[in-house]
Amino acid sequence: MTENLREFALKHLTDYYDLLRLPSISAQKEALPETAELLVELFNELGATRVEKLGSFESAPAVFAEFKGNDPTKTVLFYQHYDVQPPEPLEKWESDPFEPTIREGKLYARGASDNKGELISRLVLVKYFKENGGLPVNVKFFVEGEEEIGSPHVAQIVQENREKLAADACIWEGGGKNYVDNYQIVGGMRGITVFDVETTTADIDLHSSLASYAENAAWRLVRGLATLRDDTGKVLVEGFYDDVQPLSKAEEEAVFAYDFDLDVAISRAGLRRTLKAEHKLALVNEPTMTINGLTAGYQGKGVKTVIPHMASAKLDCRLTPSQDPKKIAQLIQEHLDKNGFEDLKVRYRLGENGHRSPMSDPFIQLVLAKAKDYYGKQTKYLPNSAGGGPAEVFSNELDLPIVILGVSYAGSQVHSPNEHIRLQDFGDGTQLLGDILVEFGKN
Amino acid sequence: MTENLREFALKHLTDYYDLLRLPSISAQKEALPETAELLVELFNELGATRVEKLGSFESAPAVFAEFKGNDPTKTVLFYQHYDVQPPEPLEKWESDPFEPTIREGKLYARGASDNKGELISRLVLVKYFKENGGLPVNVKFFVEGEEEIGSPHVAQIVQENREKLAADACIWEGGGKNYVDNYQIVGGMRGITVFDVETTTADIDLHSSLASYAENAAWRLVRGLATLRDDTGKVLVEGFYDDVQPLSKAEEEAVFAYDFDLDVAISRAGLRRTLKAEHKLALVNEPTMTINGLTAGYQGKGVKTVIPHMASAKLDCRLTPSQDPKKIAQLIQEHLDKNGFEDLKVRYRLGENGHRSPMSDPFIQLVLAKAKDYYGKQTKYLPNSAGGGPAEVFSNELDLPIVILGVSYAGSQVHSPNEHIRLQDFGDGTQLLGDILVEFGKN
Structure with missing residues (x-):
């Protein structure tokens, strides 16, 4: 039934180039309402039964669309975003970042991978089924415009539109082929808590000749x-x-089978020191604490012999899905208090809950099976990624499994100049998504 | 013999206003050759038997002058500097920083205290003796033009002009009345070693989701x-x-008698924490280690979840006079190496030896006795100050005692807007210096 989907997708990719042409840079509040408006038009053209802007109409509304399927009892929700990172440095681009260009089987544009290319894959998918017997199941789109600036309004929008967004499963944005070109599916994300630690020891910086009696914020x-x-x-x-919380046995096995080579990571970043022997397990199911930055006293050229009266650090903790960001920040303050550092103040900046769909969930199992059918048994499953994202509010508010899969590859240069996807991945990823919807419709 | 010296000094202060009018800012390389040239003229007018520029002629030469005394077997060397700190912020000055102005018994100008006012006191002193029976002993002036930028050439100049500068004793610049208005004499300075500690853990900053295996320079x-x-x-x-090295019993007693009130220091700086009960002894004869600044990773607004690949700190150690700056930096590197931090590199920036003339030295005792005669027995003696300066090369190369005394007071606002001296201190300090020279000539 989806025999020609791969070819159809590649043929109709260009129909949606206008999406890639709009410089919808959320950090610079550029072209966001226009892009949302274009999406509304595209969804209407594709025969959506309902299209709505959610959240702020003036700045960067999320766009919601609903399509009826042949089996009206099942619904899949697609999470996407239409905003992109700034294209700078422009001089490093080999073609205009906002003019989609194909070279050697690759589509180059800002957003080609993250996330407009993938959004186009899912639009083309709907178009294919519209012309080929209809969507097997209901499909809903949630396309936000503020993902690249931390999704500040998603939680509120989801909470306020719980019934509208209701679905049986969610397919998240991002992903595709990993660094050894095996297709990879991810079942969740780590959480994060971000905070500052600050201390003040005096009203002013003092001359260091007074260090015999004056305590120092940096120390x-x-x-x-x-x-x-x-x-x-x-x-x-x-x-x-x-x-x-521990991983299930199946999840742990999946983690050990995951493609990750520490030596490659070391040589890529020129890493002088590494921390964990069991780094695969640690990346998935161990929290970390990272100093992101240190600031105190004189940092200019040469010498200035002062006693800094203020010092601060920025930190984050990557959390496993079951940990609470605010509680962790509080534990850290309590630790400092107990250890004689009650003058060091933890200032909570932001937090995001992690999320992990059980690998045993039937929808996850269905996706994994179809991916292995299509890409072969070397297809990998990761219970959750090392990084984060706003998925938890969807799983929590909408009570559904979430799976991350896409049409990119490890070389896509996301957030960098010459961002691109490979056309073969675009075709294959769209085909897989069609197969998943068809299979989901059958059960 | 020096009966009218105080009045003479106050009357002739204005003769030297041109010195205060020249904006000889060493940090900005401004008006330095002109000021050196003016000094040459002034010394010649005063009847110097030898006047020479030492060191670089183009930028900021030191000016040397020699005056013969009635007792040709004794020589006192005056160390001064003609460069000043920048006057900024200009809007905080109540009168032009380079137009000497008297208000309510105070002389305001940049350099009025540090160090042109005091230099003028010593020029007026020579003028007085010229008109009143001649200088009791030989007097030499060494007036440098780079003190405010760390005296980078003084050591070399002194080493190259050892015989020219030869003297029996040196009277250093700076000092006067302390914060409770007792006159204070200082016999030395602490040394200092200044260094960076740096580490690099990778070629690039990494995303903090990789903190499970990637070590962090900030940590x-x-x-x-x-x-x-x-x-x-x-x-x-x-x-x-x-x-x-321990202080002598007399020096230790002098330290305990020294005017220093920790509560005043605490309230002036809003200090939240202090370190030492025996803070007077610590200020004079204990080395310290101070973090002057910390730099790592992201320090901007908001949040950036990176693993910094580089981190560095600026530090200084204030040293007691008998410690060696380079050796201390080396000990710190050895400590880091031994404790598993061989990746932390100590980068030596600069060092200055401390210096302390023995309190028992006859010249120091003579100065102290004359000061007590003039200012009363509440006059204080400090074996060495908490801060530093380039005195050690003089004591070491020229083998002479050095004593620090001047015409300023604790409220002189050195290095700040509205720098000034009190005219009474100018008169008193000049009178004391005359008494010292006369007494030295007698022995």
């Missing part, structure tokens, strides 16, 4: 931070690991 | 630095205190 910060983590990366905060 | 720096000093301020580096 307080350094000594307090040093109590938080040991040299192996283990976090020394009481209760930090309490809410980490 | 390395924080944990390494934390091993260097404890929470009481004690330095934990092996051998750090080995070369500290």
Whole structure:
């Protein structure tokens, strides 16, 4: 039934080039209403039964669309976003970032991978089924315009539109082929808590000749931070690991089978030191604590012999899906208080819950089976990625499994100049998605 | 013999206003050759037997002058500088910083205290003796033009002009009345070693989702630095205190009699924490280690979840006069190496030896006795100040005692807007210096 989908997708890709031409850069609030409006038109053309803008109409509304399927009892929700990262540095692009260009089997444009190319794959999919017997199941689109600036309004929009967004399963954006070109499916994301640690020891910086009696904010910060983590990366905060939940046996096996080569990672980044022997398990199911930045005193050229009166650090903790971002920040403050560093103040900046759909969920199993049919048994499954994203509010509010799969590959240069996808991946990924919908309609 | 010196000094202060009018800002290389040239003229007018520029003629030469005294077997060397700090912020000045102005018994100008006012005091002194029976002893002036930028050429100039500068004693610049208006004499300075500690853990910053295996330069720096000093301020580096030499009993008594009130220091700087009970002794004869600045990763607004690949700290150690700056930096590197932080590199920036003339030296005793005669027995003596300066090369190369005394007071706002001296201090300080020369000539 989806025999020609791959070819259809490649043929009709160009129908949606206008999406790639709009410079919808959320960080610069550029072309966002226009892109949302274009999406509304495209969804209407494709025969959506309902199209709506959700959230702020003036700035970057999310666009919702609903399509009826042959089996009206089943619904799949697609999460996408239409905003992109700024294209700078422009001089590093080999073609105009906002003029989609095909070279050597690759489609180049800002957003070609993240996330307009994939959005086009799903639009083409709907068009295919419109012309070939109809969608097997209901399909809903949620396309936001603020993903690249941290999805500040998604939680509220989802909470306010729970019934509209109701579905049986969600297919998330992102993903595709991994660095050894095996197709990869992901069942979740780690959470994160982001906070500052600050201390003030005086009203003003003092001359360092007074260091015999005047305490120093930088020393307080350094000594307090040093109590938080040991040299192996283990976090020394009481209760930090309490809410980490073990993986199932099947998930653990999937993690060990996951393609990750530490030596490759080391040589790519020129890494001088690594932390964990069991780095695959750690990436999926261990929380971390990272100093993102340190600031104190004089940082200019040459020498200035001052005692800094203020010092601060920016930190984040990547959390396993079962951990609570605010609770972790609170545990860290309690640790500092207990260890004589009550002058070091933890300032909570933001947090995002992690999320992990059980690998045993029937929809996840269906997706995995179809992917293995299409890409072969070397297809990989990761229970959750090392990074984060706003998926948890969907799984929590809508009570559905979420699976991440896409049409990109490890070389897509997401967020960088010359972002692209390979046309073969675009065709294959669209074909797989069609196969999944058809299979879901059968059960 | 010096009966009218105080009045003479106050009357003739205005003769030297041109010195204060020249904006000889060494940090901006402004008006330095002109000021050196004016000094040459002034010294010649005063009847110097020898006047020479030492060091670089183009930029900021030091000016040397020699005056013969009635007792040709004794020589006192005056160390001064003619360069000043930039006057900014200009809007905070109540009168033009380069137009000397008297208001309510105070002389306002950039350099009025540091160091042109004091230089004028010593020029007026020579003029007085020229008109009143001649100088009791030989007097030499060494007036440099780079003190405010760290005296980069003084050591070389002194080494190359050892015989020219030869003297029996040196009277250094700076000082006067302390914060409770007692006159204060200082016999030395602490040394200093200034260095960076740097580490690099990768070629690039990495996304913090990789913190499960990728080590972080900021964590390395924080944990390494934390091993260097404890929470009481004690330095934990092996051998750090080995070369500290005890004060004599008389020096220790002088330190305890020194005017220093920790509560005043605390309230002035809004200090939240202090380190030492014996803070007077610590300020004089304990080395310190200070973090001057910390730099790593992202320090901008908001959040950036990166693993910094580089981190660095700027530090200084204030050293007691008997410690060697380079050796201390080396001990710190050895400590880091021994404690598993061989990736943290100590980069030596600069160092200055401290210096302390023995309080028992006859010239120091003579100065102290004359000061007590003039200012009363509440006059204080400090074996060395908490800060530093380029005195050690003079004591070391010329083998002479050095004593610091001047015509300023604690409220002189050195390096700040509205820098000034009180006319009474100018008169008194000049009178004392005359008494000292006369007494020195007698012995």
